[in-house]
Structures are given as structure tokens and as C-alpha cells.
Amino acid sequence: MLARVANNLFWMGRYIERSEHIARYLNINYFSSLDAPNQMSQSRQFVLRSMIFMVDDPVSDPDKILAEEEVLFDIGLNPTKNYAIINCLKYARENANSARDLISFELYESINKLYHSISNYCPEKFVKNGLYDFSLLVTKSTAAIRGKIRGTLLHDEVYAIIMLGINIERAHQVIRTINAKYHDALIAKGSYGDLIKNSYEWTTLLKCADAYDMMRRFDKRTPTSISTLEFLILNNNCPRSVMNSLNQIDKYIKVLSENVILEKNSAAFLIGKIRAEFEFKTIDDFEEDLNDFFEKTLNKLMEIGLKMEIEYFNVN
């Protein structure tokens, strides 16, 4: 496979995954907040700040009043914002188009169709009353796209590269989501009359990661900070956990580096290393300083991404 095209497939996977996480974050936070149990978490400003925190740098001015329609437009449909869902899908499609000879008609068609549906979405409708419909369209369609990836492609190097992109992005997004909701729980702390550990935001967090129902199956008690973080970071069986993503990344990098003796600090080596670290982690190891843990994990993932670029996608 051409190195350039491998890069395209990798980023196609990443952008598809990214658009899904952002869309779900908008949907869950917006609608959960409507009947949230306290005034702070019901506040529009609280939700809008949380949304921006997830996709961009946090709003630094505490007195700034955010306009709901503006924030929604920026994250959903503003073509000048790099993080906007419309741009994620545009980049996903461009990357898919560059690798069009390697992917199936069905896969390209499903990506292309979603892009056109979103780029033709009426912004006015979206910001006034279309958020549910819009975000559902993205999350449903991206799930269908993943189905096409799994069901219509050869499970070879092409598939491995796409899955690497999807899973690296998933680990990134899940950590960003946890970070954003952790931040929300800290802000809303006082308003719960309780400690941060029993915040309503943990339930919202699980829903943002599409993991709430399974969490209830796994642990029947009301989600707490500990049980939620343990589930979303360390559980091997939760498909959206960081651990599971790392397992997948490790699995697929091995497809690309079959029969290769791993060099120290190569991408595959670093992936194995971080996965092994996670395997023997317990929540006690990072509960004390979650911010530090998030930052370090994101940096490691970024380093892996850069290594992959040098080792596999370097076209110069």
C-alpha cells in the first residue's frame, strides 16, 4: 500500500470517529442538562462551556456570556472552525476519496452521503431545533460507516490502518470526554451538596461514551467517579474504554509490523509499552491527580501518532 494512501486511510478513520464523539457529546450534554438535578448543571452557560471545552480550548473569561446558537453552529456547521463536525466529515471524505481505489464502493458511498447530508443541513434549523436530529444522523451514519469498513473491506493492511486511526482517535476522544466531564463535575461540585464522587456528571459521561447501559449491567450501583473512571479507562471489555482502544491499536499495529523485530521507541514498541502499563494500572494509581494522568496519556498517544507518521506514512 502506498504510504500516502495509508496516511489518508488513517486519517479517514480518525475523522469519522471524531465526528461521532463530538456529535454524541453535543446531544447527550444538551439533553441531559434540560432536566439535570440542580441549577448549575441545568444552566445553559454551563453546558455551552462544557461543549467548547470538549472541542477547543476552554473559555477563559468567566464572565463571558455565550450565545447558544453561535456555539452550536460553530461546533456543528461552521466551515471556518477546524473542529466543526462538518469539517471532520469533509476531511474524512477527502481522505477516503484519495484512497478510493482501495476501499469499497459501499464504504465511499456511505461517507459521501453523510458528508452531503451534513453540508446541506440547514444551519437555521440546526441551531433552533435540529440538534437531536442532526447529532443522531451523525452518530447513526458513522456507526453504519464502521459497519461498511468491517463488512466490505478485506481485513488486511488497509483495514488495519483504518482501525488504527479509529482506535487512536477513540482513545483520544474518550480521554477528552472524561476530562471535560471531570472538569464539569468539579465546577458543579458545590451544587450537589455532596462530594464530586457522586456527581450527576458521571452518568452523563457514561452516556457520552455510549457506555451507560453496559455500565449498569457491569455494576448495578449508581455510577460514581471511581466506578465510572475504572470502567471507561481500565475495563478490557468495554468497547469504548481506553484500555480496549489500546488493545485494538496493539492488535492492528502488529498486522503492519508482522515478522519485524521491534526497534526501541518504534510506534509498535511504544504502543506495546503503554498497553502493558495500562494492563497493570489500578484506579488508585491516578485517582489523586487525574489532570496529570490525562495529559500524560494524551501526550503518549500523540507521540505514537507522530511515530506512525514517520515510520509508515513518510512520503518525502
Add this chain to the structure above:
Amino acid sequence: MNLPIFSSYDFDSRFYDEIFDKDKKVREIYTTLFSLFSEHSVQDFVKLNDQAKASFFNQGITFQVYNENETKEKIFPFDLFPRIIDAEEWLVIEKGVLQRSKALNLFLWDIYHDKKIIKQGIVPLEMISSSTNYLHQMMHLDPPGGIYNHISGTDLIKHSDGNYYVLEDNIRCPSGVSYVICNRTALKRALHGVFNHYKSYTVTDYAQNLLEILETVKPKGVDNPNCVVITPGIFNSAYYEHSFLAKEMGVQLVEGRDLFVENDFVYMKTINGPVKVDVIYRRIDDLYIDPLEFSPSSALGVPGLFAAYKKGNVCLVNAPGTGVADDKAIYTYMPQIIKYYLDEEPILNNVHTYHCSRQKELDYVLNNIASLVIKPVDESGGYGISIGNKLSKEEISEVKKTVQANPRKYIAQPIMSLSTHATYIEGTESFEPRHVDLRTFTLLGAKKDFVLKGGLTRVALKKGNLVVNSSQGGGSKDTWVLMKQ
């Protein structure tokens, strides 16, 4: 003729209508189709037309149109009414286009080697030396398998006399074949109940044959050639076709930046390191394939590619420099070229052509612009064409000036009466006659040739318009070549 959907079918007896004869009776070959169509209501056609359009759009079977501020993605309009060609008529076309392709190949070999045809005074030297598409770098160079024009697109029209005429031969990078195949798929989906009443040849075997042709021209000493398609990139208007052909052949679609040349061999950069490339089906024009040899500013090509080609280490398909033979001035010599190399009479007719480079003919052209089509000899895509009877007085004098300024650049032909065919028109929600032509696709390899049984019927969607190119607002139809009964 009592179908509501045909109620606005306006005859113009100056043209050959492919559906109805002079007495307004449906021609025999279309009777079954016509009666099957009568089972559909106007609403059915509106729905089918919308579905077909959406299907093309969602699949990304589109081309890009660039404006000042934005890039628009457009589908190549597809018409639901297929064109049918019977077995006998097709046989003539097939033999005729193959004959032309073979003759052009021999002509190219000759003018890049001994130039016998010039020495014998059959084609004047200035036709070659003044052509902007002539490449001196190709002199005495033997392309693998002796083939220059592996892929030829021949444009034919049916004149009011009911005969086919060749309008032009395209042997640089002829495009459109992906639409032939996609049109068939779309038509089968929309009107399978009609399609299965006719026994027509498949068009899906094109890619397989193309790959086989590419493999016949592999460089010496290569057993299993690694073939690739090279594209300028996703922003090229024909990118869909490039990706389609690569996918259908199961070969890599590469860009210039994916390739490099080392010791006169060409390699592509893969995730597992360099892999040698043997045959390149290039969809990049001559000028841009190698900045070291041709246009130095080109970022699309591969530095050193031509040197590797010269050494015989890689085959370029089509060969560089073929454009000299699809020059519209060379076209006029086609009957002589066929006779000279093949000792055969041309099977297909040429349209009479006036060379503006010859004083007498130039005088005639300048005095008769209103009844002629003026074409630049070295442009493609329908650009630069002036149709005399559509021009105002001012425009005619403009054209005169342009031609006089550079007579070698222009030829003129009588305005040919392109046949008309039933075409669905969205504005009136009915079928109306529109002018059509036919582009055929011929493949030439070492000891193998192939003519695609079908072709691209292009249709000028604007009423009365004679230019069918997609860049000029044309659409296309599925084309059925019937098997012998």
C-alpha cells in the same frame, strides 16, 4: 407516438432522428422499448430520473467545476433513454475504429523514426513540425511492444444521410469510459424490466481488457509487471474515472509524489518501502509527466520518469507525443494514412475538412464562416469551437481575425447534422429530440486489441446545441450494442 411523455417531441426533418423515421413511425429496433416505456407514467419517469441522479451523486460519480470562489461538484447528467445499435451497424463501427487506431499507431512509429510518409510527400512536413504536440524527445525511441496509442477514443456522429462519420480521434488521454460502465449500472437498476428484453453486450469487461493490454507492453525482462494508474489528484475533473479504473483493474492509483526514479528505474513509496513500477497508465498530459524533461514547473509529474522510459525500464501508456497524430489537421489525412500503412480503404467516413494553413482553403473559410464549424487543431473538451450559424455578425468578424492571426491553428468543417435521440428533459418532464454523438474506446496492445462493445453516447442537453462535451453542459446515455439474432 401517443405517449404523453412524448407529446412535446418536435421533429426537425433536417436531422436523422434515431427513434422515429421520416413518417414519424418508431424505428423497428426501438419498438419493444417504446411499448415497454408506455407502461410508465410521467410521474414514474420523474421519480426514476431523480433516483438515478441521487444515485450518481451519493456514489460520488461526479466531476468538479471551478468557479472564482468555490468548487462545485456536479454529476454528468445521465439520460434514461438508451441508444441502441444493431449488430451489423456495430460491426462496421468496430472494424472502422480499430482500423484507424492501427493506422495511427503505424503513423506515429513512422514519424518518430524514418518519416517515410513525409518523404513520400503524402503528409506535408509542416503538419508535423508545426504541431505543438510533436515531441522531438520521442525521435528514434521504441516504445515497448511498438505501441503508442494503447487507448483511443474515437468520436463519431450519424449524419442526416444515416451514415457514421468520424469527427475526431482522441489518442492522448481520452476519458469517459467510466461513465459508460456507470451508465449501464444505473440503467439496469432503473429499467431492468426494459433491459432484459434486449440481448446486448456487456461493457463491464473493459477494465479486465485494459489490464491485459497494459501487461502486454511490459518492459523487457519483467515477468509479472506492476501496473499503476497515475492521476494529477483528487481535484482533477476526471479523478473519479482514474480511481474507478484503478479499482476495477485492482491496481494502485498513484500521484506523482508517490513515485521516484532511482538508477533509471521507477519506484512507488509504500508502507513497506519502495516497490518497482513497470507500466504506468498515465492520466497526466505530456507536458507535466517529468519536470526534468518537459515543463520544469510541473509538480504533478515524476523527475526522471522520461529517462527511465527512454531506457525501456518503464512503459508509459499512452506514449508521450501521441498528440501529434490526433491533431485535427492530421485528421484530414486519415484516408491517405490508412491507405499508406494498411493498404485498405477507410471503413469510416471522414468529414470534409478545410485547412486554414492553405491559402485557397483559408479564403473559402473566411468567406463562408456562417456555414462552417471552426475548430482549433490542438484543443480538446470542445473548447475554442465556433459554430458559424450560431454567430452574430460581430462574432464572425472576431473569428475571422483570430483565424487570420494564426491559420495553422484552425481547421473548418461543414456543419454536420448530428443525429437526434429521445432525451428526457426535466423542464418539460417529457422526452424531446437532442443531438448525440458516440465516443468509442479502442485498446491496442502487443498482439492484442479490443474495442469496447458500447460507448459513450453524449447528448447536448440544450435545444439545438451541437456541442456535446460534458464541460459544455452535455449529458450521456447508456449505449446498447445488440448481439446477432
